[in-house]
Amino acid sequence: MPSSAADAPTLTGKWNVHISIAGREADAICTFEQKGEDLTGSCAAAAGSFNVSGKVAEKKVTWTYKSTSEAGPVTLNYRGAIQSPTSITGSVNVEEFGVEGQFTATQAG
Numbered sequence: 001m002p003s004s005a006a007d008a009p010t011l012t013g014k015w016n017v018h019i020s021i022a023g024r025e026a027d028a029i030c031t032f033e034q035k036g037e038d039l040t041g042s043c044a045a046a047a048g049s050f051n052v053s054g055k056v057a058e059k060k061v062t063w064t065y066k067s068t069s070e071a072g073p074v075t076l077n078y079r080g081a082i083q084s085p086t087s088i089t090g091s092v093n094v095e096e097f098g099v100e101g102q103f104t105a106t107q108a109g
Helices: none
Strands: 013-021 024-035 038-045 048-057 060-069 072-084 087-094 099-107
Touching: 013 087, 024 048, 038 060, 072 099
Parallel strands: none
Antiparallel strands: 013 024, 013 099, 024 038, 038 048, 048 060, 060 072, 072 087, 087 099
């Protein structure tokens, strides 16, 4: 029997996200709202707070937001696997620079 978004845990809530890209570490607090397969919300980091849009399909999740960096505006694209109801791991790509790193996300208390 195929699984669906209804079988996957909901990602609604606050998540602590740790990012490692090109030798740089960063942290963000993302607040997600999941409705079916649609993911919205915001991520707050040192550069500010940014609106998120994404998708959840089975145990996979993607989300994107536009941020700022010392070099100008950047788009961060996250692709992750839901490891448990409180854990996501995956890759993050900075579109403008063509660099990719890893992230871990843990649902906050």
